[in-house]
Amino acid sequence: MRAVISVVGKDRPGILAYVATNCANRNINIVDVTQKVLQDLFTMIMIVEMPEDLDSFHRMQEEIEALGEPQGLKIHVMHDDIFNAMHTV
Amino acid sequence: MRRRRSENILETIKMIDEECLDIRTVTMGISLLDCADTDIDRACQKIYDKLTSRAKDLVRVTADISREYGIPIINSRISVTPIALLQSVSGGDCVKYAKVLDKAGKDLGVNFIGGYSALVQKGMTEGDRQLIESIPQALAETDIVCSSVNIGSTKAGINMDAVKEMGRIVRECAERTKDRNCFGAAKLVVFCNAVEDNPFMAGAFHGVSEPDCVINVGVSGPGVVRQAVMDAGKDASMNEIAEVIKRTAFKVTRMGQLVGIEASRRLNVPFGIVDLSLAPTPAVGDSVARILEEIGLECCGGPGTTACLAMLNDAVKKGGVMASSSVGGLSGAFIPVSEDAGMIEAAEKGILTLEKLEAMTAVCSVGLDMIIIPGDTSAETISAIIADEAAIGMINQKTTACRLIPAIGREAGDTLEFGGLLGYGPIMPVKQGNADVMVKRGGRIPSPINSLKN
Known part of the structure; x- marks a missing residue:
């Protein structure tokens, strides 16, 4: 299923690589990435393909979200449909 | 276009993280009309069986959805047919119905179950009367059961006999739970123009014109x-x-x-x-x-x-x-x-x-x-x-x-x-x-x- 990984935190070198490597290790394909740095705040949105199987999805979601804390980043993994529903008519 | 989309995604995440956006409740409405029985114990058993089979996946599914979409879903709840209708068929100790709802709700892991209710805007049946009379005891002896009574409507006017009763019942609900901050009264709503598909507690019940089972x-x-x-x-x-x-x-x-x-x-x-x-x-x-x-x-x-x-x-x-x-x-x-x-x-x-x-x-x-x-x-x-x-x-x-x-x-x-x-x-x-x-x-x-x- 298509999911959105959002990463927010204090900017420093290597955040994109850190998240992308962890995606690659889990065979999660990155479809699109946008990132920007405003003042010191790093924001990145990744559109990714995740497993359809719910158990695998839940496991990977948990693992990826847990990557944030030790690095001082806030990472969310959410099903893509929520954004389509809320922001398009 | 792409920038717009990133902004939308960040806006949604901010709403959830910082502005308390959530789904307050996913409420499953379940009809208990087919559980009516002249024997109250048999009726209670049918209710327990129906609730625990119909709603067995409710809590798990809402938790799954909440995780996948990243949306907090605060409560899973159940609303049922106004119990006074079943009481009219069975008679007997109405509190038994409250207890079976409480047990089924707890076994399912929902946080409230609504429908210990009577609709008396135009008049009361014996079942309505018995249910209303039992509300203070039912709410004192259960934890997650919610009760409501509709005493008026635009079509029917206001049943002042029921209004008189409900003043006393509200007080009794508080008195019976005075050692628990009068909590009983917080689980009782007195309505005018009650709606049949309300998912919010304490006033949720599953109206008779609703389908057998529904998600609100x-x-x-x-x-x-x-x-x-x-x-x-x-x-x-x-x-x-x-x-x-x-x-x-x-x-x-x-x-x-x-x-x-x-x-x-x-x-x-x-x-x-x-x-x-x-x-x-x-x-x-x-x-x-x-x-x-x-x-x-x-x-x-x-x-x-x-x-x-x-x-x-x-x-x-x-x-x-x-x-x-x-x-x-x-x-x-x-x-x-x-x-x-x-x-x-x-x-x-x-x-x-x-x-x-x-x-x-x-x-x-x-x-x-x-x-x-x-x-x-x-x-x-x-x-x-x-x-x-x-x-x-x-x-x-x-x-x-x-x-x-x-x-x-x-x-x-x-x-x-x-x-x-x-x-x-x-x-x-x-x-x-x-x-x-x-x-x-x-x-x-x-x-x-x-x-x-x-």
Whole structure:
């Protein structure tokens, strides 16, 4: 299923690589990435393909979200449909 | 286009992380009409079996959806057919029904189960009478069962015999649970124009015109609306503020619609409605009062409050209607005092009073909700307050309700603490001047002329 990984935190070198490597290790394909740095705040949105199987999805979601804390980043993994529903008519 | 999308994604995440956006409840409505039996024990067994089979996946599925979509879903709940209908068939000790609902609900892991209810707007059957009489005991001896009684409607008028009874019942509910902050009364709602597909507690029940089983969703989001109003700035005109609220309500409701459809698909149960209510919680930033203050009031309850609330309530509906295939329930702004940090503060200051709240209920979605009154308030006075509130609903063709909690043994100025979503609140003074003669008259207030539409 298509999911959105959002990463927010204090900017420093290597955040994109850190998240992308962890995606690659889990065979999660990155479809699109946008990132920007405003003042010191790093924001990145990744559109990714995740497993359809719910158990695998839940496991990977948990693992990826847990990557944030030790690095001082806030990472969310959410099903893509929520954004389509809320922001398009 | 791509930039726009990133902004939308970040906006959604901010709404959830910082502005308390959530799905307040996914409520499964389950008909118990096929569980009616002349033997009450057999009926209870059928109820237990039906609930635990129909709703066995409810809690798991809502938790799954919540995780996948990253949307907090606060509660999973069940509403059932008004139990008075089953009591009419079986007779016997009605509290047994409450106990089986409580047990089934706990075994399923839901946090409330509503429908210990009777609809008596035009008159009472023996079953209705027995159920109403049993409410104080039922609510004292169960934990998660909620009860409601509809005592009036625009079509039927107000059943003043039932109003008289309910004043006494509300007091008894509080008295029987006085060692637990009178919690019993917080689980009882007295309605006028009750709706059959309301997913919110304590007033949810599964109406007789509903299908066998249905999923209804209640969204929330006062914090999001307040932030949007704040972002609009102090110079925006009222119609611009209304537009901002509409747009926000649209987004919030779309989220509810998505969750409802997904839950219905996974549970293989038809999707009923989205109730697009702004339901506050005691959490900081999740307050309807704060929206009104953000619009431009120094304190909720002061002059201007009713106008702001009317605009807010209307804009929420207008924004939500287009976002969902089926809007229902109560849909508007809730103003429960003890569940809203801003309302609590305004009541503590003495600016928000019972009388102002009554005026506010004429323009918002429900009624006098979670209001703690002095313990020495008489049953007749409570009945009179219920009658006033029902009259507003009857004439304005809208739902109104009373959830009043007499704080037994305490006076105005003290506080009562319920904890959790029900919050805490100051005990609000009730105006003196008894209405005993009026209440004791009983009978019915005939339906108003504006009900004659055919």
